[in-house]
Amino acid sequence: MSKSVGLQEEVWPELERIIQEHRGDRSALIQVLHRCQELIGYLPREVQVKIAEGLGVTLGEVYGVVSFYSLFSTKPRGKYRISVCKGTACYVRGSMEVLERLEKELGIKAGDSTDDGLFSLEVVRCLGACGLSPVMTINENTYGLVKPDAIPQILMAYRPAGVA
Numbered sequence: 001m002s003k004s005v006g007l008q009e010e011v012w013p014e015l016e017r018i019i020q021e022h023r024g025d026r027s028a029l030i031q032v033l034h035r036c037q038e039l040i041g042y043l044p045r046e047v048q049v050k051i052a053e054g055l056g057v058t059l060g061e062v063y064g065v066v067s068f069y070s071l072f073s074t075k076p077r078g079k080y081r082i083s084v085c086k087g088t089a090c091y092v093r094g095s096m097e098v099l100e101r102l103e104k105e106l107g108i109k110a111g112d113s114t115d116d117g118l119f120s121l122e123v124v125r126c127l128g129a130c131g132l133s134p135v136m137t138i139n140e141n142t143y144g145l146v147k148p149d150a151i152p153q154i155l156m157a158y159r160p161a162g163v164a
Contacts, residue, residue: 008040010066011039011040015040015047015050016050018036018039019050019051021057022054023055024054025055026055026057028055029061029062029065031066032051032055033065034072037072037078041077042076043072043074044074044096048063048066048074064158070124070140070148073120074112075111075112075113076120077120078113078117078118078159079118080118080119080120080139081137081138082119082121083123083124083127083136083138084099084124084136085123085124085133085134085135086122086125087130089130089133090130090134091134094135097148098134098136098148101148101149102121103121118158127142134143138158
């Protein structure tokens with residue numbers, strides 16, 4: 001298996017083992033993608049290529065699944081995954097302003113991660129808490145009725161002490 005500069009050397013044998021367990025089994029695609037992402041945290045192109053080859057599917061099929069499900073990521077994610085809801089209720093009640101403030105505070109755009117690997121920011125279609133809109137989550141923590149001015153204080157709880 002070719003090795004990526006960004007992936008640690010020791011993950012390649014385990015990736016190969018996961019793929020080998022399901023060699024030629026097209027129906028195992030989501031399971032293999034999930035296990036590989038659990039191992040390394042995301043699914044770079046070279047891993048997708050190896051999965052496609054191992055399962056006997058096209059790279060387009062692999063990428064189609066990866067890009068369709070929000071569970072999967074093609075980029076490394078931060079320690080804290082921030083999801084901002086852009087469902088109808090949240091959008092109408094100001095989620096775009098919340099997203100803009102997060103982008104400003106973190107210095108990144110939706111879909112990216114901070115250089116320190118602490119935060120990643122994404123937009124989701126619905127978090128299922130419309131009565132609390134606008135809503136965002138940070139990992140498993142839900143924040144409802146979020147105002148843009150509250151963003152710095154919310155982020156402070158996740159930053160190491162002394163880091164603004």
